[in-house]
Amino acid sequence: MSSRDTILRALRAASVPAEPKPAYPKGIVFQDRVAKFARVLQETGGVCVRVANIQEADAHLCELEAYRRSRQIASFVPGVGKSSFDCSQYKSPHELKDLDMAILPGEFGVAENASVWVPGRALGRHRVVFVISQHLVLVVGGHRIVNNMQEAYERVNFESYGLFISGPSKTADIEQALVIGAQGPRSCTVFLIG
Numbered sequence: 001m002s003s004r005d006t007i008l009r010a011l012r013a014a015s016v017p018a019e020p021k022p023a024y025p026k027g028i029v030f031q032d033r034v035a036k037f038a039r040v041l042q043e044t045g046g047v048c049v050r051v052a053n054i055q056e057a058d059a060h061l062c063e064l065e066a067y068r069r070s071r072q073i074a075s076f077v078p079g080v081g082k083s084s085f086d087c088s089q090y091k092s093p094h095e096l097k098d099l100d101m102a103i104l105p106g107e108f109g110v111a112e113n114a115s116v117w118v119p120g121r122a123l124g125r126h127r128v129v130f131v132i133s134q135h136l137v138l139v140v141g142g143h144r145i146v147n148n149m150q151e152a153y154e155r156v157n158f159e160s161y162g163l164f165i166s167g168p169s170k171t172a173d174i175e176q177a178l179v180i181g182a183q184g185p186r187s188c189t190v191f192l193i194g
Contacts, residue, residue, distance in 0.1 A: 025150075027150035027151065028112055028147060033145040034050070034142055034192060036111040037109050040112070041188075041190060044167035045180045046166075046190060047188070047190070049192070050191075053193060054079040054193065057139060057191040057193060058080050061137065066135040066187055067101060067135075071100055072084060072099050073101045073102075073103070074087050074099060074101070075103040076102070076104050076123070076129075077139045080103055080137070080139055081101070081137070087099075087129055088124055090126070093126045096129065096133075100135060101135040102129045102133035102136055103137040103139065104118050106138045106140035107119055107140070107162075108141075108145065108146060109190070109192070113166055114190075116138045116140050116164065116165050117152065117155070117156060117164055118164075118165055119160065120160050120163075121160065131169070132184075134186055134187075135188075136185040137188075137190075137191065139190075145192070165188070168184070168185045168188040170182065
């Protein structure tokens with residue numbers, strides 16, 4: 001028997017039996033999840049826009065000054081915005097440095113912290129697209145807002161990369177001076193569809 005097999009056999013023999021998951025409190029529940037999501041997003045420096053459908057989201061996007069000023073736009077949401085920048089054409093994420101706006105689909109949102117779950121498959125080839133762009137637009141179904149992170153984790157598929165995004169980039173120093181866009185997008189607009 002090899003050293004490797006001896007070590008693996010010893011590890012298997014010493015493994016701890018599985019225990020059932022502990023019961024966690026249910027978490028806070030909101031009367032109006034969408035209103036709570038919009039309020040918290042605004043408090044974190046973002047903007048929530050409720051629209052009836054994709055066409056209305058596209059029309060509202062065209063009214064945003066950040067969109068009108070953007071030259072390099074990557075839209076990963078069919079029907080929302082016009083892409084002028086194809087991220088898949090670049091091998092290195094450093095080549096995306098001139099990306100002005102990224103438009104990404106969210107799978108669902110969380111009312112308690114106004115975060116949106118963006119699965120990795122939505123980001124395409126480069127995971128940096130959500131932090132390297134100057135402006136970020138997220139599109140998520142309004143009926144897909146859950147109350148809290150406990151409910152959110154029940155929906156997340158951890159078999160692949162994904163992340164929660166809550167508003168634009170922000171930081172605060174010891175004097176409590178909040179700076180928006182310090183290490184990532186300077187703005188974040190979330191379109192809630194329906």
